[in-house]
Amino acid sequence: MVAIAEKKKVLMFQEMLFILQRFWADRGCVLQQSYDVEVGAGTMSPDTFLRVLGPKPVRIAYAQPSRRPADGRYGENPNRLFRHTQLQVILKPPPERVQEWYLESLEAIGIDLKEHDIKFEEDNWEWPVGGAWGVGWQVMLDGLEITQFTYFQQCGGMDLDPISGEITYGLERIAGFLQDVDSIYDIVWAVEPDTGRKVTYGEMRLAEEEQFSAYSFDYADVGKLWEHLNSYEAECLGLLAQAKGFDEMDTLKLKRFPVLGAYELALKCSHMFNLLDARGAISVTERVGVMARIRTLVVGVAKAYAAQGQMLQGLAVQA
Amino acid sequence: MAEFLFEIGLEEIPARMIAGAQAELQRRVVSMLRLQNLLSSQDEKLTVSFSTPRRLAVLVPNVFDKQSDSFTKVQGPAVKIAFKDGQPTPAAEAFARKNGVSVAELKVESTPKGEYLVAETEQKGRGAAEVIAAELPKELAGIYWAKNMYWRAGKPERFVRPVRWMVALLGDAVVPLAFAGKTAANVTYGHRVLFGDAEIPVTAPGAYEKALADAFVVVDVEARRHRIRKALDRVCRAGDTAGIGLRWREDHGLVDKLTHLTEWASGLDASAKSSVVIGEFEAAYLELPEEVLVTVMRDHQSYFAVEDKAGKLAPYFLAVLNMEADEAGLGVIRHGNARVLRARFNDARFFWEFDQRVPLVERVKLLESVTFQKDLGSYAKKAERVRRVAVALAKLVSSRGGAVDGTALDEAVLLAKADLTSELVKEFTELQGVVGGLYARAQGFGAATAAAIYDQYLPESMEDSVPRTVEGALLAISDKADTIAGMFGLGLEPTGSKDPFALRRAANGIVKILAESAVALPLSLGDVVDAATKDEAVRVRVEVFFAERLEFYLREAKGQAYDVVKAVLAVGANDVRDAVARAEAVTAVRGGEDFAAVSAAFKRMKNIQAQAGEKGFASSGSVDAALLTEPTEKALAERSAELAGSVKALRAEKKYVAALEAIATLRPQVDAFFDAVMVMASDAEVRGNRLALLERVLGDFSGIADFAEIVTAG
Structure with a gap:
């Protein structure tokens, strides 16, 4: 050897x-x-x-x-x-x-x-x-x-x-x-x-x-993890709701709109989910539901990111 | 005429898809050439095909150089529509345009329906290369892949993996067909590592196999498979330094997978390099259950397990490489593979020991949070339902003289799914049930309990074995029946090719267990349905579903002819073993002339009954001997009455062949009857009596099969 x-x-x-x-x-x-x-x-x-x-x-x-x-x-x-x-x-x-x-x-x-x-x-x-x-x-x-x-x-x-x-x-x-x-x-x-x-x-x-x-496995506070998850989720959803208004934004506002920030919040949710899962705090039935919630965030961010990029591209061509 | 070679070079094709794709490419190339009149039906059969993970190829002998010229005549509009006042109408012009000729070139043809315009055109046969270049790309695009991908920008095509090169040679000439951004040439590539990137010119189709063999690629799949098997044999023998009769465990699926994961195979000869390496693991791992060790080796590492001459697992493994090396080189590769296997076995041991901390009994309550199906609830709920089914079936078996260990069955039902919460099953899902059985044994449960848990998922296919014990069979049947009844209740039954919950496999399993159980299992399909559901609508649908599965079983597993299966099931599809016995008996006698004649006569009787029904002629219900006038009808009535008793007795003893042979002896009377007697007599009493006679004969002799369903010659 x-x-x-x-x-x-x-x-x-x-x-x-x-x-x-x-x-x-x-x-x-x-x-x-x-x-x-x-x-x-x-x-x-x-x-x-x-x-x-x-x-x-x-x-x-x-x-x-x-x-x-x-x-x-x-x-x-x-x-x-x-x-x-x-x-x-x-x-x-x-x-x-x-x-x-x-x-x-x-x-x-x-x-x-x-x-x-x-x-x-x-x-x-x-x-x-x-x-x-x-x-x-x-x-x-x-x-x-x-x-x-x-x-x-x-x-x-x-x-x-x-x-x-x-x-x-x-x-x-x-x-x-x-x-x-x-x-x-x-x-x-x-x-x-x-x-x-x-x-x-x-x-x-x-x-x-x-x-x-x-x-x-042993210490993470399940109640707090759920709170974190819910609160990150709420903030991410808030940003995604605002992202629906890209049409009304001027170039500067559009460019600065924090889709990347929304993505970090979605990733935080995903990590909280993984911790809860490791802690054994998510039943199989709940699991599907929570994954669907996170999917809404992640896929929502991806769509917003694509839309933002496309609109900025369009505005650049017009200018 | 010339030989045609086509090869498409790809990045590694998934092993599971290669055989199907190779066959499809061959089929598509051949049928395209046939359709284009470029290949004879004799030469079609001489076509061969090849594949490795990085290529599919087909070699067709004797492709015609060009299509023959052809002449077509198309009939158009009637002359009286095509011309008005001697001038062509738009109908005539459109017809001419469609056929690519001028109106003046159209001809007139007289037919029985009048005069019509015809367009005659001559097609010059195109050269084979031109046709292939135009048609083959369409065939390539049409190949079915279970999963495919885009790779070029703009997504112009999907294929299993990116196309890297193509070879298309008609004789020694390149056919420059284009597909997926590549143009075919006469250059192929050899084994990535053993040969490298260098271009390999293919001078002619016949030189293909040899050119690649020189570049460490065996393109013939069967040749590669053979070489792998031989190398396994030799290396295994050579590795038997302890002289314990080492041999590798036969595993056709694994040989197949490795054949499709490799381009080269050597090692048949001890003096040369080898593509197969034998390695060793610490004997201490043999304390782990053999099932776990073999699963790790086979499913996770693609290694063959090795056993001694008594069939006991030996601490060795065999790896098949897409490589070859001498003994020193093999040492390095052996070392790497052994290191991975050791880590895997360590994991398995860790899981095994970790799982013992929570015994199965305690795991049962964890099942409350494991969903079986969202509308059917948790596995804990499922276990309750399975228990009810199993208890009901066990009662029936006992009442019919079968022996059931009630305690073992109870324990097995309770613990059956507990292993789903174990780390070992999470890691090796294919071992569900098996792990539960092993844990039950390790945790002090009786052999019958452990065996029932162990066997609960059997049979997983038509080739698989069935549970070894009554308790195992009852658990397996109850579990499957509960799943089927539950899913049917939710309207989730299989449709067409869609069977997402594998309910057909589950029902096939039930049929197979009932048919093949080595221990007495006196249960019918109806018993199973009744135990599994109280819902009448579900019961009816499941019953039909089971009958279909029994039909499938008789045909696919037992190889019974379509008409025999129909004839047998028309009489009863409830008792599986009985249906099998009846089908086998019918098949045994159906070749006999007398039996065929009697079958034909029974069919005739049924037809007569149907006609009588249509005309409103009724049977008198019972045969009145006084009304039998013709000698032949008297003879039939007497002989059939005599036979009925003995046939009934034979049937009761399930001596079906003898019963059928007895029925066949009725032929002279039946034949004579139909030669001489007119059933539909004008006298209503006579007619009614004769219909009653037919009814009685059919009734007495159709208990084994409905002979009218048997297809007879002539």
Whole structure:
């Protein structure tokens, strides 16, 4: 086992991320920073969810921490995390050789494809709450799912044209594979250059996993979570109601109308829902109803965002 | 004539769709060429097709170089309408225009109905390349995909995945057909990793298979499947270092999936590189139930499970790669796969242990918050209903001499759905029921209880087995019947191809259990319906639904002919085993000449009855011997009366073949009767008496099947 791991220089977690970011920057992607509202997946960041809407070409990449309270295991399970990190790459429209580019990116982080078994297995992605879905694959590397590769078809219940290619790397999994460790917490995140001391993933994140698992499963105040959910929802609905009046707005007001603010409120609701779910506070019957409420917000925001963009485009042409 | 090759190169096609798409492409190409008069019916059969995850291809021999010229004659308006005062009317002009000729070129033809204009046109046959370039793209666009996608801006077409290249060769000439923004050429591509990106020229259709084989692509699906199986065999044998008779567990579905996930397969020969790798896992995991381990390997990792010569699971797995490597290279790949499997098994063990903290008994109350269906309530509610159905059916079984362990059945019904709240089932949904059964056993319940819970979802298909015990069968039937009755009550019955709640599968399952249960299960479909619903309207609809499912079962699972099934079910569709036995008996004797003749005669009797009914002629109700005048009718009356008793006795003993053979011996009397006797005599008394005789014969001998439904030759 050791012999295999030592055959080549193994990348640290952060080096792997540097290289992947560099790789996509070299292919025209703008590197964005992580979004600062809780999301369950990189797709929910406005840099994906909203930018895939409309005709404007986009190439963007960012590492996004994704919170899934129900997946927390108090830091005890070596393969599951409350919060993991995805590298999200959006290519609108997808270039012809997008699959080949992706494979080259694996080579760039030291995965010699000639030494491994790689398969693209059908896996269609869907986020019903966002009215979003796409077709694609899970990419399997020696039996390990390392990437979700999706051709985004619909978002906010609207057909996309052009569509986007979306590549979501599971960074912890890939690092665990490269470093050949059995626990995520043993991944080497960085090495101090002067001392050679290894800084592990556990050192950086274990406390977070322990405490947020406890918070999500044991401490979170169910009554308060419902209050937060209701209040974020109310404010979001208020903004969406005002968004119905785009027609009467002048350019400046239209441009400044906070659809992006409404989206953050919708994301907050989604996170509250996830916390309530982890806390076991949502019965199966309620679940469907609450998801429908959040869907109204998320899809409403997407429609408002598309309408705002379209109207501003129209006004720009007139001017 | 020339060979025609077409290949469409795609990004990885979903494995589950490949076989269907390959067959459809072949069918479409062939029927297009046939329709265009470019292919003979003999050569149609010589067409072959290929596929890998990245391509579909078809190779057609002997495509004609061009269509033959053809001549068409179209009849138009009558001359008296087409011309007025010697001048062409708009009708004549329109007809000429439509056929692309001038009015002067139209001809006149005399027909029995008068004189009509005809347009004669000659079509020059087009060259094959021209036709293919025009027609094939339409066929490609028409291929059915369970799920497809847009990829180009402006959404010009949908296909399963983006099209990357096409090859179209007629002999050695490229047919430059265009589809999805690509134009076909004579260049294909090999295995992504083993061969790389280099272009591969295809010089002629016949060179295709070899050119790709040299580029690490086996395009022939069956060849690839064969190679995978052989490699599995060899690697498994070679990996049996402990000499425990290792063999891989046969799994046709998994072999199929992997055949469609790979372009290359090697490893048949120990000295070469291999596409199959055997790996090991810690024997400690064997403490987990085999079902869990196999599910993880098969459904989540696409690995084959390995067993020793006693059939016991051994701590090994076999992975099929879309790759090949030598022993050192396989070491790396083996290591990676083993690492993933270990993590998966760890998860499963974690869930198993975690789940034990809340025993099934305590989970039962959690079911109150698990919705079964929004109008039918929670699984807790469902369990109450299932219990009522199961208790009613158990009573019937006991009263008819069957043995039911009432306590075990009670426990099983109560605990049946409790595993839906377990982490293990949330992770491995396909193991619902199985996990419940395993937990029940681990938590000290009796073997009968555990087995019933374990088997409750059986049979999941027509090929699947049925529950092993009476309690399991009763639970499975009650659960399914409750679902069916509940959904029918809400008006959610299946329609056409739509069956979102899989109610047909559920009803098929009930029929199959009743027909095939190895333990005595004296229940009819009517018993099941009565136990499942008190609502008369629902009861009637479910009864019809069950009869349809029984018909389906007899035809699809038992292979019975359509007319036999109809004949048998016309007499009764309630007792499943009896219907099967009757159908098999009818099939056994139907080839006999006497039986065919008697069937035909019975049909004739029914026709006569129908005619009599139309004319208002009534049967006298009972046969009066004094009114039988003709010797042949006397003979029929006497012989049939003698036979009736023995046939009845044979039927009671369910000796259906013997009963049917006895009925067939009536042929001489029946034949003679119809040769000599006129049933519809003018004398009303005689006629009524004869009708009564027919009624009696039909009544006495139609208890096994309605022979009038049997299709007889001539």
